[in-house]
Amino acid sequence: MSALQDFPRITPFLWFDSNAEEAVDFYLSVFKNSRRLGELRTIDDSRGPKGSILTIGFELDGQKFTAINGGPMFKFTEAVSFVVRCDSQQEVDAYWTKLCAGGSESQCGWLKDKFGLSWQIVPARLPDLLKHPKAVQAMLRMKKIDIAELERAAQT
Numbered sequence: 474m475s476a477l478q479d480f481p482r483i484t485p486f487l488w489f490d491s492n493a494e495e496a497v498d499f500y501l502s503v504f505k506n507s508r509r510l511g512e513l514r515t516i517d518d519s520r521g522p523k524g525s526i527l528t529i530g531f532e533l534d535g536q537k538f539t540a541i542n543g544g545p546m547f548k549f550t551e552a553v554s555f556v557v558r559c560d561s562q563q564e565v566d567a568y569w570t571k572l573c574a575g576g577s578e579s580q581c582g583w584l585k586d587k588f589g590l591s592w593q594i595v596p597a598r599l600p601d602l603l604k605h606p607k608a609v610q611a612m613l614r615m616k617k618i619d620i621a622e623l624e625r626a627a628q629t
Contacts, residue, residue, distance in 0.1 A: 572592050
């Protein structure tokens, strides 16, 4: 794995039961400009079979992460989510479809992926659109964000 000094001072560390490698491979397939940075394997059988992956460093579109196979003690909650800023409806649709596969939709651009991690798939213009109360009301009725509908609501 890359040395810690190669990572930003603050890096998200994602706890998985035993499927960190599957999750990392999935995220790398979703985001362009992404790569696996390295891994740390167990040296004995105290944290799973000897030689199994303990942690994986990876990068998604410039953001570095570490995933750990930590066991079943902790699960993801909506208290932490990752925002994906999208420049078009096409990007919103693509990320929504990929990340929601096997997961679940929520409200206002939020979803949970098949690993239970929460994501917000939002247009870059969302803060400006939400300055209009009718756009806020329109968004509250949405699951996946529809930019054109928010724009229409902001005009009224």
